[in-house]
Amino acid sequence: MSNLLYQQIELLSKEKGIDPQVVIGAVEDAILVATRKYYNSIENLTASFNKDTGQVEVYAIKRVMETVTNPSFEISLTEALIIDPSAGIDAEIKIQKPTDVLGRIAAQTAKQVILQRVREAERESIFEEYTQRIGEVVTSLVKRIEGSDVIVDLGTAEGRLPRREQSRLENFVMGDRIRVVIVKVEKTTRGPQVIVSRIDPALLTKLFEMEVPEIYDGTVMIREAARDTGERSKIAVVSRDSDVDPVGACVGMKGSRVQGVIRELHGEKIDIIPYSEDPITFVTNALSPAKIDRASIIDPMEKHLEVIVEMDQLSLAIGKKGQNVRLAAKLTGWKIDIKSDEEKRAEIEDQMALLEAKTPLSELPGLSKGILEKLTENSIKTIEELADTPIDDLTKIEGLGPKSAEKIIASVKEYYIQYAQAAEAKRVAEAEQENKQDGSVKDEVTQEETVSLAEEDSGSKPSDGSVDVIVEENTEEKVEGD
Numbered sequence: 001m002s003n004l005l006y007q008q009i010e011l012l013s014k015e016k017g018i019d020p021q022v023v024i025g026a027v028e029d030a031i032l033v034a035t036r037k038y039y040n041s042i043e044n045l046t047a048s049f050n051k052d053t054g055q056v057e058v059y060a061i062k063r064v065m066e067t068v069t070n071p072s073f074e075i076s077l078t079e080a081l082i083i084d085p086s087a088g089i090d091a092e093i094k095i096q097k098p099t100d101v102l103g104r105i106a107a108q109t110a111k112q113v114i115l116q117r118v119r120e121a122e123r124e125s126i127f128e129e130y131t132q133r134i135g136e137v138v139t140s141l142v143k144r145i146e147g148s149d150v151i152v153d154l155g156t157a158e159g160r161l162p163r164r165e166q167s168r169l170e171n172f173v174m175g176d177r178i179r180v181v182i183v184k185v186e187k188t189t190r191g192p193q194v195i196v197s198r199i200d201p202a203l204l205t206k207l208f209e210m211e212v213p214e215i216y217d218g219t220v221m222i223r224e225a226a227r228d229t230g231e232r233s234k235i236a237v238v239s240r241d242s243d244v245d246p247v248g249a250c251v252g253m254k255g256s257r258v259q260g261v262i263r264e265l266h267g268e269k270i271d272i273i274p275y276s277e278d279p280i281t282f283v284t285n286a287l288s289p290a291k292i293d294r295a296s297i298i299d300p301m302e303k304h305l306e307v308i309v310e311m312d313q314l315s316l317a318i319g320k321k322g323q324n325v326r327l328a329a330k331l332t333g334w335k336i337d338i339k340s341d342e343e344k345r346a347e348i349e350d351q352m353a354l355l356e357a358k359t360p361l362s363e364l365p366g367l368s369k370g371i372l373e374k375l376t377e378n379s380i381k382t383i384e385e386l387a388d389t390p391i392d393d394l395t396k397i398e399g400l401g402p403k404s405a406e407k408i409i410a411s412v413k414e415y416y417i418q419y420a421q422a423a424e425a426k427r428v429a430e431a432e433q434e435n436k437q438d439g440s441v442k443d444e445v446t447q448e449e450t451v452s453l454a455e456e457d458s459g460s461k462p463s464d465g466s467v468d469v470i471v472e473e474n475t476e477e478k479v480e481g482d
Contacts, residue, residue, distance in 0.1 A: 017129075017156060018121045024049045026117030031056040031099060034109045038102050043072050045097070059094040126157045127192040130185045137206035140196070142176040152180060157194050165197035167230035170266050179203065179264060199229040204270075207261045208235065214249040223275040226330035233268055234286060234327045236275035247272050271327075279305065279334060286328035290317035293341060303334045311340045346427055364411050371408065374399050387412050 009027070013020040028047040035058045036045055043060040050057055062075040064087050075095075080087040087093055140152035140159060148163035150172050161180060172178065180196035181203045187193075197203070205222045214220040215237075224236040237246035250272045251258050258270055271289075276282040283305055284292045290313050298304040309317050317338050318325050329336050339347070359382055364372075378397050380386050386408065394405040 012118070016118060016122045016125070018118070018125050022121040023114075023118060026114045026121070028056055029117060030109070030111070030113035031058060031102075033113050034102050035097055035099060037109060039097065041072070046094075056099065058097045058099055060097055062093050062095060064089055064091045064093060123191040126194075127185055127187060130154075130157060130182060130192065130194050133182050134185065135202050136182050137179055137203055138182065138196075140178060140180050142172045142174055142178065144174060145172070152178070152196060154182075154194060154196075157192065159194040159196040161196050161198065165195070165199055167198055167266065167268075169230035169268075170198065179207070181206070199227065201225040201227050201233075204233055204235065204261070204265070207264055208250060208257075211257045211260045212250050212252070214239075214244060214246075219244055220246045220249050224331050224333075226327045227268075228323055228327055230266070230268055232271070232323060232327060233265075234271045234273060234331045236273055236282070236286070236331060238275040247274055273331075279303075279332065283307065283328065283332050283334055283336060286331050287317050287324065287336075287338075290324065292317070298337070304337070305334045306337045306339065308339055308341055308344050311342055314338065314340045343427075347424075364415055367408065367411055371400070371404060375408075387416075 009023045010020050013023050028049055032045055032047040035047075041060070044062070045058055045060055047056055047058045049055075062073055062080075064077055064080045065074045066077060066089060068074045068076050075093055077087070077089060080091070080093045083093055083095060084091075138154055140154050143151045143153045143158065145151070150161040150166070152159045152161055159180065159182070165183070178198070180198060181200040182194060183197045183200055184195040185192055186195065204225050204227060208222060209215045212220065215222065219241050220237055220239050222235050222237055225233065226235075227233045235250070237250055239246040239249070249257075258272065262268060262270060273285040273288055276285060279297065280295045284295055284307075287307065290309060293308045293310055293313075295305060295307045298306050307317070316324070319327075325336055325338055364386070374397055375386065380389060391405050391409055394400055394408060395402055400408075
């Protein structure tokens with residue numbers, strides 16, 4: 001009987017994925033609760049499972065006292081010696097409580113306690129298991145659809161795929177087998193909630209690891225990944241072996257490897273670029289397929305970089321709705337400013353014009369009349385001259401301290417910033433005006449051509465009704481030309 005009971009406990013433990021000791025503890029607590037309820041006692045009770053007899057033994061623990069003041073927790077020495085001849089004052093005595101008289105109601109109470117404890121242990125086991133698996137890609141089965149969320153079967157637990165973690169181009173039905181990334185495990189009143197994702201970059205890297213043996217064995221590494229889910233992705237790869245081309249290894253023969261990943265992501269385009277420790281080279285590669293003319297670092301601390309491209313490459317570098325440059329910035333971790341060579345040339349011309357200009361100090365905002373007079377007395381009469389004056393020379397002027405010198409320098413910087421912004425706004429306005437004028441000219445030319453064609457058609461209009469055929473042929477040619 002004892003072996004059979006313990007076998008049942010082990011079977012239940014394996015089925016629920018919990019430690020057998022947890023089930024034994026649940027049985028002990030259940031019998032303890034049933035015993036306390038049956039005897040209606042406040043005694044200090046303890047229970048232990050006996051594997052030899054297959055019984056749960058319950059004991060009341062009492063302390064041996066010369067004078068008993070609380071019978072529920074104390075016992076006299078005379079009574080204690082009957083139970084244990086070696087008992088002494090202040091010793092603890094275990095008094096066994098019969099459990100074979102508990103009855104049906106007590107057994108039902110014990111069953112409820114066991115089920116509750118096993119359920120809690122199962123939930124805790126699932127929570128610990130999936131907490132350790134965060135970031136892992138698993139194959140799941142779509143179980144049901146709840147509103148915009150998809151519930152998937154992960155094997156030992158259910159996973160929730162919220163709408164925010166789904167690609168907007170994907171739709172699922174019950175029975176679909178999909179790969180998801182475990183991104184979060186939450187504790188709820190109904191048990192642990194496993195949140196999975198289809199948009200996490202980890203899904204992209206794990207799919208390549210499954211498709212490309214060189215990534216799996218560590219010869220090729222994916223250093224960075226960026227996704228615009230459902231539209232386009234970029235990954236940066238590097239090889240540890242000089243004889244292995246990382247990009248070619250990921251693409252595969254005739255694109256067989258990358259096509260496997262694209263199919264799993266439902267047609268999402270993937271750019272595979274070589275990784276580089278040099279930020280300029282890395283950014284240049286990341287902006288592929290656009291051809292970069294030159295790039296320069298503006299602020300290494302803020303990771304700010306400027307890229308110059310030919311005018312015909314500007315739209316390609318930026319991408320549709322800024323997608324290409326946005327993904328490149330996410331991939332490299334650098335803030336990227338893209339300018340055409342014409343814009344950069346105009347910017348340099350504005351800067352040169354600013355350096356050559358002679359602007360009086362009165363145009364400088366934020367300076368008092370007294371400071372302006374002191375600067376003028378020391379032969380500093382223009383903003384350009386003030387900008388060329390070191391701060392140490394300013395502090396040597398009588399009446400100007402370090403704080404005043406810092407205030408003057410800040411005003412100069414503010415002036416140049418405002419000047420550059422105004423120049424940029426002017427250049428943008430001029431460009432827009434030119435585009436409008438070009439559009440108007442094109443419209444006028446188109447109208448003139450249309451009128452001319454209409455006049456030619458009306459002048460040569462045949463009398464047998466063949467004009468309809470001529471118009472249709474001209475229309476087809478125009479469509480083909482477009």
